[in-house]
Amino acid sequence: MSDTKIIRDGVIVADDWVLLPTGYDAAFPSGKLIVPLNIFVSRQAELTARTECTGVWMEGHDDLTPISNLIEGLPLIAIHFPKFTDGRGYSTAVLLRTRYSFKGELRATGEVLRDQLFYLRRVGFNAFAVRADKDIVDALKALTDFSESYQASTDQPAPLFRRRATHAPGSAA
Amino acid sequence: MYKYDSIDQQIVDERVAQFRGQTERFISGELGEDEFRPLRLQNGLYIQKHAPMLRVAIPYGQLSSTQVRMLAHIARKYDRGYGHFTTRQNIQFNWPKLKRVPDILADLATVEMHAIQTSGNCIRNTTSDQFAGVAHDELIDPRPYAELIRQWSTFHPEFAYLPRKFKIAVNGAIEDRAGTLFHDIGIHTVNDVAGNVAFRILVGGGLGRTPILGHVVREALPKQHLFTYLDAILRVYNRFGRRDNMYKARIKILVKELGLEKFRAEVDAEWAHLKDGPATLTQAEIDRVAAYFVDPDYAVLPTIDAGFERHLVDHKAFARWVERNVFGHKKSGYAAVTLSLKKTGVAPGDATDAQLDAVADLADEFSYGEIRVSHEQNLILADVKKRDLFAVWQRAKTIGFATPNIGLLTDIIACPGGDFCSLANAKSIPVAEAIQRRFDDLDYLFDIGDIAINISGCMNACGHHHVGHIGILGVDKHGAEFYQVTIGGSQGLQAALGKVIGPAFAQDEMADVVEKLIKTYVALRHEDEHFLDTAKRVGMEPFKASVYDKKAGRREAEVAHV
Numbered sequence A: 001m002s003d004t005k006i007i008r009d010g011v012i013v014a015d016d017w018v019l020l021p022t023g024y025d026a027a028f029p030s031g032k033l034i035v036p037l038n039i040f041v042s043r044q045a046e047l048t049a050r051t052e053c054t055g056v057w058m059e060g061h062d063d064l065t066p067i068s069n070l071i072e073g074l075p076l077i078a079i080h081f082p083k084f085t086d087g088r089g090y091s092t093a094v095l096l097r098t099r100y101s102f103k104g105e106l107r108a109t110g111e112v113l114r115d116q117l118f119y120l121r122r123v124g125f126n127a128f129a130v131r132a133d134k135d136i137v138d139a140l141k142a143l144t145d146f147s148e149s150y151q152a153s154t155d156q157p158a159p160l161f162r163r164r165a166t167h168a169p170g171s172a173a
Numbered sequence B: 001m002y003k004y005d006s007i008d009q010q011i012v013d014e015r016v017a018q019f020r021g022q023t024e025r026f027i028s029g030e031l032g033e034d035e036f037r038p039l040r041l042q043n044g045l046y047i048q049k050h051a052p053m054l055r056v057a058i059p060y061g062q063l064s065s066t067q068v069r070m071l072a073h074i075a076r077k078y079d080r081g082y083g084h085f086t087t088r089q090n091i092q093f094n095w096p097k098l099k100r101v102p103d104i105l106a107d108l109a110t111v112e113m114h115a116i117q118t119s120g121n122c123i124r125n126t127t128s129d130q131f132a133g134v135a136h137d138e139l140i141d142p143r144p145y146a147e148l149i150r151q152w153s154t155f156h157p158e159f160a161y162l163p164r165k166f167k168i169a170v171n172g173a174i175e176d177r178a179g180t181l182f183h184d185i186g187i188h189t190v191n192d193v194a195g196n197v198a199f200r201i202l203v204g205g206g207l208g209r210t211p212i213l214g215h216v217v218r219e220a221l222p223k224q225h226l227f228t229y230l231d232a233i234l235r236v237y238n239r240f241g242r243r244d245n246m247y248k249a250r251i252k253i254l255v256k257e258l259g260l261e262k263f264r265a266e267v268d269a270e271w272a273h274l275k276d277g278p279a280t281l282t283q284a285e286i287d288r289v290a291a292y293f294v295d296p297d298y299a300v301l302p303t304i305d306a307g308f309e310r311h312l313v314d315h316k317a318f319a320r321w322v323e324r325n326v327f328g329h330k331k332s333g334y335a336a337v338t339l340s341l342k343k344t345g346v347a348p349g350d351a352t353d354a355q356l357d358a359v360a361d362l363a364d365e366f367s368y369g370e371i372r373v374s375h376e377q378n379l380i381l382a383d384v385k386k387r388d389l390f391a392v393w394q395r396a397k398t399i400g401f402a403t404p405n406i407g408l409l410t411d412i413i414a415c416p417g418g419d420f421c422s423l424a425n426a427k428s429i430p431v432a433e434a435i436q437r438r439f440d441d442l443d444y445l446f447d448i449g450d451i452a453i454n455i456s457g458c459m460n461a462c463g464h465h466h467v468g469h470i471g472i473l474g475v476d477k478h479g480a481e482f483y484q485v486t487i488g489g490s491q492g493l494q495a496a497l498g499k500v501i502g503p504a505f506a507q508d509e510m511a512d513v514v515e516k517l518i519k520t521y522v523a524l525r526h527e528d529e530h531f532l533d534t535a536k537r538v539g540m541e542p543f544k545a546s547v548y549d550k551k552a553g554r555r556e557a558e559v560a561h562v
């Protein structure tokens, strides 16, 4: 287990996964692994033979179809944000959660900063590998920036207008 | 107009707190400039030439007198005593201090206003017809739907980091006064064959570097599907829009590259999953929002008011103002009044704190306490009794907002340009002023008739120069400010893009150029023929000849020196 801390389900925890870099071509180490998408596909047989958990990481613009029938059973998917202003990962997250019924850990990696966490959580991320130079305790605060939202999204499938009549301000998750 | 409930208010208040924290972290150095930039932009804050510029949202152009007084207060307290109304129905303050911006937002929040998503690569403030709800040619009041879209787009978590900015306009009248053909999404509220409210959805229009008219992507979308269909369009754009080149990142380029059919198929495939899901609008929600846009308590008045008719005869200046600045109302005995912010010598769209306060008073006295902003950068009192028009005119004169020039040549649309904007190639305001000064004869202006002159300081086209009958675009020529001229552009349902007439001109030539173009028109027009129709009939040549003839030799000589 590494000393790296992540936010998972609103709590700061030690990261018990190892993320393999792109182009990784050595034998797989033991432990829980997050494998780049293309390696996950090309060395699928090797990975299935492992007894430990394997997750996959991808870019926000990667095509999900090569792994579409595996997604539902995965324990972890990480989406890498090369820049925090690249919003494609938000739509990918929504698709994973709603179209592919992905229930495992959905982790944001790369340029993950405090001021994006609220929206990331809304679209379905539940884990955040906050960029190493940033204060993760500080970042955690962003999850409570807003107590209510208008739209339907992964964290709240009913839009505000379907809840408005019965809603007491401040009572939402 | 729409009133916040406790949840709407709480969301805006929480936004203020969030931005206060972000600003403090930026000032303390915790947040870098690159990290802060998208955050401040999504709160309307630019760093401009002289100072920050704050753009405040005026959703679909509607303001209460209380809100207008708050804008006056902000101009006075945090700025240099004026604000600038933009071509997207917003207001900009040019001189706020960065550290005071959270205080400004807090003040705005007390009157249900904000600067949310007035800039940045997100869904921008939704715009509409300035005469929505009162226009004589309206089919369906678009305001409830514009408000619903405001709420749907506010902090939409999936679409806060789009490839580029995204603008939506809604129109519900026969005439298109919202420029829907030039928006990323244009929406027409229409009746379907069964007589139910539906939406014609246009996509991929826009000005800027690659001006394109929008295409109809869906003819009659039943109203309950509004959000799911918009979600589908935005998702396709967010995933597949280009991010490698900011000049090719707008949705219009995606639509062009895929082709309309393929784009529509992508949207439909996405929509198939969303349709009838939880985001489907309920009639209860439509009714809840529509209840804020019911007619005020109109008096029953005769169509003809004797006093008003008498004033028309007695006061030529009043009659002229009525001819240009008064617009037909759906209710007999009422009219909509446009207050002109295009007085010669004042930057188009600028208003001082005192003027704003005075307009708020006028609205309270004569127009149910409401004010509209038009994308032509003027202010509107939408519900004035005809019998009050004379009094309103007199009061508007004392404010300086009674110039009888709506739709005339001096009602120039201009962006802030090089005087304020750091993206500008050239200044806009002095060009507007030079043209206004040249055309100072009111009889001549009335004789010329409807002419839209639009000026943008650069390709970003905030002054919508492509759709000006005469369009003026600031360009950079070897470090000097020059102006390219187009003719034949127009807005509305017959929207067209202007064509460039030839090489660009220097700033001090511009008033001459416009004068020659107008003289050419006046000489060639048939009786009652509009500028655009003359231009179409006679073609570009006579106009070209009028402005390039004698100087062609001089220009070549100039070029030879470079």
Ligand code: SF4
Residues within 6 Å of the ligand: B415, B416, B417, B418, B421, B422, B423, B424, B425, B456, B457, B458, B459, B460, B461, B462, B463
């Ligand atoms: S058109 Fe250009 S110069 Fe004018 S306001 Fe827009 S960006 Fe600035």
